[in-house]
Amino acid sequence: MFGLGVVKGFGVTLKRFADTYIDDVKKIPSRYAGQRGVIDQGPEDTGIFTIQYPEEKRTLPERFRYIPMLLRDDETGEDRCTACGICAKVCPPQCIWIVRDKDENGRPITRPTEFYIDASICMSCGLCAEFCPFDAIKMNHEYELAAFDRYPKLVYDKEELTVLVSYYAKLYPTQYTEEEKARADKAEKKSK
C-alpha cells in the first residue's frame, strides 16, 4: 500500500519519542536536578542520549587524553622528568620545548629548567606520554582550557604543566598500579 513505509517510519519516531519519557521516569530524581550531573551511558541505555553540556558532563575513560602534564613526586617534591628530550623529539607538531639544566661547571644535568608545551599546537596524540622512558609525562583529563588569547595563556610552562603523582594515580588507577608494579619488579631484579 502506498504510504505504508512513511507510516512505519513515523511509528519508529513515535517509539523513540515515548522512550525518552520512559527513560526520564526511570531516572527519578531527575537528571537535571542538582549541580553538574555526570552522565554515564552505556549500550543498554535508551531514551535521550544528548548530554546537556555544561550542566552535565560525561564520565571520561581512564585513557582519555587531552594535554600532557608533568609528574612531580608527592614526598620528595622532585620532578620525574630527566630532560632526556625523547618527548620533544617524538612530538609530531613539535610543540614541546625543553631547556636542560646545568650544574655550576656548565655541564648538563638530568633536570629541565624550562619545559614548554604550546597547547594551541598540541594535537593530543599522546605520543609523548607513550614514549617517555621515565613515566614523567602523562595525558591530563582537564579539557576546559579555553582562553582569550593564545599567548601566553596557551603556552604552558613547567609550573602550569606540573601535577602531583597522587593526582595522576587518581586519574589513572589501573595504569598507575601497573606502572608501580613494573617499577617494583625492576627494583627487585636490580637488588638481586
Add this chain to the structure above:
Amino acid sequence: MLKARLPAETPELPSVTPVWPGAELQEDEIWDLYGIKFDGHPFLRRILMWDGFNGHPMRKDWKEAFFEEEGKPFSSRWPEGHHAWAEDRVPWHGNVNYPDHFDPETWKEPVTFEAVQDEPGGNGNGRLHTQRIVVNMGPHHPSTHGVFRMVATLEGETIISLKPVMGYLHRNHEKIGERNTFIMNIPYTDRLDYLSSMSNNLGYVLAVEKLMGIKPPERAEYIRVIMAELTRVCSHLWSIGFLLNDLGAYFTPALYTIRERELILDLFEEASGARMLCNYMRFGGVTRDLPTGWLEKCNTVVFDRLPRAIDELERYLTNNEIILARCKGVGYLSAEDLVRYSVSGPMLRASGLQYDIRKVEPYSIYDRFDFEVPKFDGCDVYDRYRVRMFEVRQAVKIVQQALKQIPEGEIQTGKKAYQVRVPAGEAYARIEAPKGELGFYIVSDGKPNPYRYRVRAPSFINLNALEPMCIGYKIADSVIVLGAIDIVLGETDR
C-alpha cells in the same frame, strides 16, 4: 604505476584523460603540487591551492613558511629549546608572496562563469525566452558536508554542467608527511578522513610494515580488524544519516544513526583515548591492549544493540516512499562509466560490480572471515544507500566473528621504538576504507622520514564522477548525489 623522468625546469606530460577520464582531478593535483603541465587536459587548474600561491609545494625545493630544517625532529626543541612563535620567524610576516604576473586585483578564478547567459539555440518554445544560470553552492552550504563548492550551470532547474571546487581545507598532508618521521605520521593520518581514523591508521601502518617486513601478532591483527570494521559501521551510519539530512529530513534520522555511532566511539575512546582521532595502531601492533571489560562491552554493542538498531533503521527508511521517490534512479552512472571515472567503494558495488579489496586482495586477516560483498545493480542513490546498509550488517558480522576468535597474547612485534628503521624501498598498501580504496604509497631512502609519501584518497578521486552523475538531474538532486558519494573534506583536500 607509471613513472616518468622529467626536466625540473619545464616539466610537461601528455594527459591520459582522453583515454581515461578518471585521471582528471589527479592530473590537476599533480599540476598544482608539482608544477607538471599536462598536454591535452580538458581543464587544468590549481585545484588545492589558489592561483595566488607562489610555487608548487610538493617539490623538494619548495620550503614551507615555518621551515626550520630538513626532517623532524628539530634541534631547536632540545636541549636549548626556547618557545617562540613560528609566525615571528617568517621573514615576510604579514606580506603575501605572489607568483610573478599575478595581480590579485585583476585575478579571476578558473571556474569562471557568466552568471546569466542566453540559452544558445534555446528551446524557445514559441515566445518563451530561456537563459542559463550559474548557481554557486558552497563553500559554506550545509549540504556540502564541509567546505566544498559546486558551481552548477542550470537550465531551468536542470543541471547542464557542474564543477567541483575544493582545497579549502588543504594542509598539504603529504608535505608534512615527508618531513615527519614515520611514527609521527600516524596521528596525522587520523586527520585525513576524520570519521574513520582507525582505517586510515591501518592503511598507513600496513604500508610501512610492508617496507619493514614485519607482521603484527595474532591478537593485534584481530584488534585491528575489529577496530577497522567498527569504523566502517560508524562511517556508513554517518553517511546514511546525513543522506537523509540532505533529503530534507533534518536531523531526526541523522541523530538516530549518530546515537549508535556514539556507542562505538565510546569503545574507541576506552581503548585508544580519543573518540575520533584515535592514533591507535603502531608498526607491528597496536599501541595498547584492550582495557578490562572492553570485550564484554563490545559484545553487548555488536551482538545486541547494533543488529537491533540496524533493523529499526531499515524499518524506518528502506521502504519509505519519500526516499524511494527522491533516490531511485537519481545519479545514474553505469558500472562501465564508474570504472572509467576511477570510482571505488560502495558506489562501485551499487552498480553490480562486486569489487571489494578485502576479497580481491585480502590484507591483514580478512581471508579468515565469512562475509558477503553486496550486489545491487541500480547504479543510483537508492542502491548506494542499500549497499551501505548491507555493509554495516556485514561489518557487524565480521566483528562478531572476530570477537569469538580473538586470542590472548602479545599486541606488539618486537620492541616499541620512537624511531623505527625503515629500509630503503617503496611500498603501496591499499585497504577497503569505508569510502573506497584508500592507498598509501611510501618511498623510503633509509632516512628517519619518508622520501615520498602519497595518499590515494577515495573521497578525492571519487569526485571525478560527480559531474557526470549530476548532469541531467535537478539541482536539488545534486545534493543527494554528493551525499551518496560520501566525501569527507579532510580527505578530499588533505
